[in-house]
Amino acid sequence: xxxxxxxxxxxxxxxxxxxxxxxxxxxxxxxxxxxxxxxxxxxxxxxxxxxxxxxxxxxxxxxxxxxxxxxxxxxxxxxxxxxxxxxxx
Numbered sequence: 001x002x003x004x005x006x007x008x009x010x011x012x013x014x015x016x017x018x019x020x021x022x023x024x025x026x027x028x029x030x031x032x033x034x035x036x037x038x039x040x041x042x043x044x045x046x047x048x049x050x051x052x053x054x055x056x057x058x059x060x061x062x063x064x065x066x067x068x069x070x071x072x073x074x075x076x077x078x079x080x081x082x083x084x085x086x087x088x089x
Contacts, residue, residue, distance in 0.1 A: 003047040010044065011054045011084045012037065014073060015063035022062050029063060030073075037077045045080070052084035053077075 055070040074081040
């Protein structure tokens with residue numbers, strides 16, 4: 001959709017929003033997230049669309065709550081994967 005709308009970047013939340021309890025071990029969920037995001041990254045990169053990992057506060061999601069976690073996940077996905085920062089107003 002981003003490509004068809006001539007966009008260049010999409011924000012990705014790597015877990016279900018409003019889900020506060022994990023279903024599995026953190027290390028297993030990490031590996032699943034990296035694997036899925038690498039697939040998304042490869043697809044989007046071929047279309048010229050960049051992806052950025054968005055961290056969301058701990059009251060809305062249990063996975064990737066801090067910027068350092070988002071950066072670690074982005075780094076695990078690809079050197080070209082980024083992090084989205086949305087300031088609170």
